Amino acid sequence: MEQVCFGIDVGGTAVKVGLFNTEGELLNKWDFATKRTGEGKDILRDAADFIKEKITELNLKKEAIAGVGVGVPGPVMDNGEVQELPNLGLGHFNIEEEMRSLTGLKVKAGNDANVAALGEYWMGGGKGYRNVVLLTLGTGVGGGIILNGSVLAGSKGAAGEVGHILVNEKEENTCGCGKKGCLEQYASATGIVRLAKRYLNDSSKASSLRNIPEISAKSVFDCAKNGDELSMEVVEKACYYLGIAMAHIAQVVDPEAFVIGGGVSKAGEILTETVKKYYNANVMDALKNKEFRLATLGNDAGIYGAAKLILA
Template sequence: MRYCMGVDVGGTSVKLGLFETEGKLLDKWEIPTRKENHGEQILPDVAASILEKLEERKIRRKDVAGVGMGIPAPVDSEGVVQQTANVGWGYKEVTRELSELLDGMRVEAGNDANVAAMGEMWLGAGRGEKNVVMVTLGTGVGGGVIVNGHMIVGQHGAGGEIGHICVNREEEDACGCGLHGCLEQYASATGIAKLARKALSGEHEETVLHGEPSAKDVFDAVKAGDALATRIADEFGRYLGAALASLAVVVDPAVFVIGGGVSKAGPVLIPFVEKEFQKRAFFANKDTKIVLAELGNDAGICGAARLILN
C-alpha cells in the first residue's frame, strides 16, 4: 500500500490528511497554527504531527510517496514563499525546510486556493476533468486554475488571483489590494453586503432586508422571493459571470467550481452567474459548466495530497 499526506495551513489551524494514493481519505486531523515568532514553529509542528501519525498507523516512511502542502500566499515553483498575510512568515523555503524536518521525504507546496482547485478536480465537483477553474467566494475572492491537470502558478506564484480581475473601471472605492473595480469588491461576502447596503440606501420596494444584511441574508431573501434581494443577486451575477467569461476564453475550462462561504447559499446562486456568463461567453465556451464545490473544508488537504501524485 502507498500513501500520501495533505497539509492545509490556515491562520487558526493546520488541517492534515492521510490518503491512499488512489484517493481514499484514511484519516484527518488538525493542529493549532502557532504564529508567534514569525510562525517559526509551524513547520516543526507539522512534521512532528505527520511522524506521530505514521507511527500511530504503523506506516513505514518508505511507503509514503510524499507530503503536499497548501499555503495562504503565493508560492513559486520551487516551493518558496516571499511573504504571508496570515501565518507570520516572511521569506521561507517551505518545501526544503519541511523535507529536512521529515528526513528527506518528498514535499510539494502550492497556494491554498490553487491547491483547493486541485482537490476539487481530483475528488470533488471537477472529478474526471483536467481543466478546472475554482472560484472561492469568502471574505475575499480567491481562485485556482488547473490546465491539463496542473496548477497555473505563474512567474510570481500569483496565477489564479481571480479576485483581482477588474470588472468595473468606474469604481472609485479601492479594493484591499489597492486597485479599483476588482471582482472581490462585488462577488465576495463583503462585496455582496456592500451591494446590499447601497441598494438599501436608495428608494426601493418593500424588502425583508434591513440594517446591514450579510451575503447569507441576501440569498435567504432571494429564496423567499424578495425583489430587492433578487436585484442584488443579479448585480453579483453580472460581475462574476462576466469575469468567468473572460477567464474561459483564456484557459477554456470544462467546469467552473464555485466554493467558499458564499457558495453555502446553495444552487440558488448559480443561475445568476450562468445568465451573465452565457450572455458574454465566446461561442466555444458556452457549454462550460458552473457548479458548486463538493469537498468543503477538505478541499485543501485533498488537493495538497494530489500535488504529490503529479
C-alpha cells in the same frame, strides 16, 4: 505495500492534516491551532512534529509514505520558494526544503487556493474534467486554475488571483488590494453585503432585508429565493459581475468547467444558474455553455489538493 501520503493545509488559525491512500481516499484527518511563535517557523515545526507523531502512532513504514503535500496562504514557486507569507508571519524561504529537512520525507508545496482547486478537480466538483477553474467566494474571492490536470501557478506562483479582475471601472471605493472595481468587491460574502446595503440606502423599496439586524450573504440569497425583489436585484448584480469575470477567464484558459466554492456557494442553484446566464451573455459563442458546478469538498479541499501535489 500500499502507499499513503499526507496533505497539509496551513491556515491563519488552524492547520488541517489528512492521510490519504493513492486512490484519493481520505483515511483520517486532524487539525490543530496555528502557533505563530518563533517568527512563524514554529508552524512548520509543529506540522512536521505532528506528521512524525502520526507515523509512529499508526506504525507507518517510511517506504510506505509517498510524501507530504503542503498548501500555504501565499505564492509558491515551482522550486518551493516563497517570498512572503504575511498571514503566517513568514518571510522569504524554501518551504519544501524546510519541511523535507524536518520530516525526512518528499515534500511538495503550493498556494492554498491553487491547492484547493487541485483538490476539487481530483475528488470534488471538478472530478471528471481535465481543465477546471475554481472560484472560492468567501470573505474574499480566491481562485485556482487547472489545465490538462496540472495547476497553473505562473512564474511567481501567483496565478489565479481572479478576485482582482476589474469588472467595474466606475467603482469609487477601494478594494483591499489597492485597486477599485475588483470582482471581490461584489461577489465575495462581504461584497454581497456591501451591495445589499447600498441598494437599501439608494432605494425606498420595501424589502425583508430591512428587518434583518445583521445582513449576511446567506440572508440576501434566502430572501431572494423567497421572492424579495430588492434581494433579487442584489443577487442579479453580484452574479452579473461574476459572469463577466468568468467570461474573461474563459477567453484566456478555456476550461471545461467552472467550480464555485466558499460559503456563498451554499446558495446553490440560484447562484449557478444566474451566473451562467450572465456568463453566456458576455462570452464569445465558441465558449458558451460551460459546465457550472458547486464545490463538494468544503474545508477539506485543501488537504485533498495538498495530497494530490505528491501523487500528481
